[in-house]
Amino acid sequence: MYNFSVRRAGSAEITCDWLYSTEGSPEPCRGNLTDWMGEFFSPRYPINYSNNVQWTWTIHSTGNRTVGLTFADVDLETCCDYIRVYDGPSTLHPLLGEIREYRNKSSFKSSNNDLTVIFYSDASVPSRGFHANWVFLESCGGNLTDSMGEFFSPRYPNNYPDYSQCTWTIYSTGNRTVSLTFTDVDLEKCCDYIRVYDGPSTLHPLLDEIREYRNQSLKSSNNDLTVLFYSDHSITSRGFHANWVFVAGMCLLQQENCFSG
Structure with a gap:
């Protein structure tokens, strides 16, 4: 019998014991992770894991929060061993991805409270x-369909949190385009950013x-603009404030100041 460790924020180290059956086949080990942040790893890491093993971790948040997961190191037998990430509290939920080797920014985000x-x-x-x-992660982003309005980074004008990833899509209809103006931007310049895409x-x-x-x-x-806001793990700032308005297409071509309500 051996165990693996999970370190969690604000709590003592916990262990999960794993035992081979009498036939030598693996029995799965399970861990439930509920602290707001932490780390976990394969058994014995960074020493080689054993053969014929299977582990399952479920990360569970509460309220209006999702789960962000990042793999800082991956070294597996690429032909045959793997990590799978599911968008929900079990493997019956949608598969977000399968990992067999390290990729830069191997990150996943749940759509609700759980990742498996x-x-x-x-x-x-x-x-x-x-x-x-x-x-x-604090839930943020959304679909914006009013003819004009404003939106801003989480907690604005207070500092946004680490590990933010928010997506807003602004949808107009008919012969109208979207005009977007940033009235305030204060970010960690090296690592945090806003990206604006010409479409949905x-x-x-x-x-x-x-x-x-x-x-x-x-x-x-x-008809559409998409805005992505990203922050990394350190040095947060005030964030941003933005306004949008729908613009009649012909007026835009004629460069007239005419907005559709």
């Missing part, structure tokens, strides 16, 4: 394993990346 992580190894060639961090998702063309205040407006080419 499974680690599996087969009968041969163990490796170093993995190290992961989780943090609870981040898969559309990037119009601009903003890390400091500039007196400018951004305009969509069609």
Whole structure:
């Protein structure tokens, strides 16, 4: 029998014992993680994990908070061992991704309160394993459909939290485009940013990346704009405040000051 450790913010180290069955097949070990942030890793990390093992961790937040998960190190037998991340409290929920090797910014975010992580190894060639961090995120972002309005970073004008990732999509209709103006921007310039995309998702063309205040407006080419706000793990600032308004398409082409209500 051996155990693995999970370190959590504000609490003592806990262990999860794992035992082979008499037939030598693995029995899964489970851990429930409920602190607002912490770290966990494969058994024995950074020493090689054992063969024929399976572990499941469920990370559970409460209220209006989601879960952010980042893999800081991954070293597995890429053919056969894997980590799987599910968007919910069990493996019956949607699969967000499968990891077999380290990728820069191997990060996941739940859509609700829970993430489930499974680690599996087969009968041969163990490796170093993995190290992961989780943090609870304040829910932010949304779909904006009014003809004009304002939105801002979480907690504005107080400092936004670490590990923020918020997406707003502004939807107009008919022959109207979206005009977006940032009236205040105060971010950690090296690492935090706002990105504005010309369409209803981040898969559309990037119009601009903003890390400091500039007196400018951004305009969509069609009905939609998408705004992504990201902050890393350190040095938060005041954040941003923005206004949007729907603009009649022909007036925009004629560069007239005419807005549709």
